[in-house]
Amino acid sequence: MARAVLADPRWQEYVTKVYPKLQYLLSVCTGSSILARSGLLDGKRATSNKEVFEWVESLSSAVHWIKEARWVVDGKIWTSSGVEAGTDMAHAFVATLYGDSVASQLANILEYTPNTDPSWDPFAAVEYPSVDATSIPGEVVSRDNLPVTRWGVLAFDGAIGLDIAAAACYPEMITVDTPMLGTVSFIGPSPAPVKMASRALNGGQRLSVTRTLSDDMEHLDVLVVPGLPTAGPFPLQSELVACIRAIFPSLKHIMSIGTGSMLLAEAGILNNRKATTSKQLFDSAISLYQKEHAITWTSGRWVKDGNVWTASGSASALDACAALCVEMYGEDAMQQASKYMEYLPRLDASDDTFSKVWSRRA
Known part of the structure; x- marks a missing residue:
């Protein structure tokens, strides 16, 4: 998603407003940038999309950003890396709420083999081309x-x-x-x-x-x-x-x-x-x-x-x-x-x- 869209203050206002009533808050990919800007990740561990990780990391020094993680759980906030890391996080989330057997059954129905290790993201060491602060990657x-x-x-x-x-x-x-x-x-x-x-x-x-x-x-x-x-x-x-x-x-x-x-x-x-x-x-x-x-x-x-x-x-x-x-x-x-x-x-x-x-x- 273009960074200018993510910077829209209405996203921050909304998540800040609903957060106290939530049992869980999940972000996928650069959604963590909205949470970082809102201050909800202050003092917490989190991860984000690896292509623009350094940019997301620069948004808040109060967050303990973990680049190597596929997803991170800290309290009621779950943050995942890129798009498909969100699927792995969702599997872990279902297992937490409903048990491993339910999560496994759903994975079998979807014919999906989950990565169950949140601490390892094979894309953490991948090099991505840099883009400017307002572009989407395809514009380069x-x-x-x-x-x-x-x-x-x-x-x-x-x-x-x-x-x-x-x-x-x-x-x-x-x-x-x-x-x-x-x-x-x-x-x-x-x-x-x-x-x-x-x-x-x-x-x-x-x-x-x-x-x-x-x-x-x-x-x-x-x-x-x-x-x-x-x-x-x-x-x-x-x-x-x-x-x-x-x-x-x-x-x-x-x-x-x-x-x-x-x-x-x-x-x-x-x-x-x-x-x-x-x-x-x-x-x-x-x-x-x-x-x-x-x-x-x-x-x-x-x-x-x-x-x-x-x-x-x-x-x-x-x-x-x-x-x-x-x-x-x-x-x-x-x-x-x-x-x-x-x-x-x-x-x-x-x-x-x-x-x-x-x-x-x-």
Whole structure:
């Protein structure tokens, strides 16, 4: 986030106002700069994004900044390093609140392997290019006359939030300090915000869409189809399938995440192809598309067949997107994006430990 935005005093005023009533306060990445400016970290241990660590550190000498940490807990305040360090911190937070078994169960459902050591951050020693105090990192590289890659992510009520976040991470970060341009559109059934999956009453994240299913989709290069926490049916399934079927011929790539593969199968995109899906819901998800569609369902963290990519669980999508970015932009650009995300991608598609966890056949 641009530093000028983080310096807006309204953020500091808000966190200072609500802090006394909070049981916990968590910051991810440069969110710690807001806490530092507000004085809430005075006398406490904390960490922050490694790319701009020295800048965040300079905001307050009253904070004991720990660069080597992946995340830090001091009282009711939790601070994490970069974006994906926040996921590791969230796992530890869930374990603290609800116990290790609940945290492990969620990790298995998401097909996510957490880093459970808060004291070690592999990105602490990485060198990042310097940027000025008002820029975002991507502004330091000229991109004149370079093509734009247009990504679209389907968004609908009940979709898994991490599916959508994982799909957006690499397209966003691939533009940081690289000569790549990209846009990400969130495509919903209507202009109204969509509500992510949640069992909590009135819970669930709400996502603002930027395009609708009725808009012209001919100029998209990549379409990502997230899944549900169940084997369906999907809301507005016929409309989603019709959109996928219509746009597929003009796409460079299409990717499903988790049970999003069911929509690809229904659209006929997976006919005579290899594919995978959520390992937790593997049998349920493939039961309708086993024989008549001539799909070879298999194990794998993700499966690529031509320009069709199917990622297994939610966290697998990060690795599938990393592999797709290697194909589209090259290894160096993908590694740069991973560095800014503070994520170590798993680039072996066959490294599918969660097939064994869920005892799914291959």
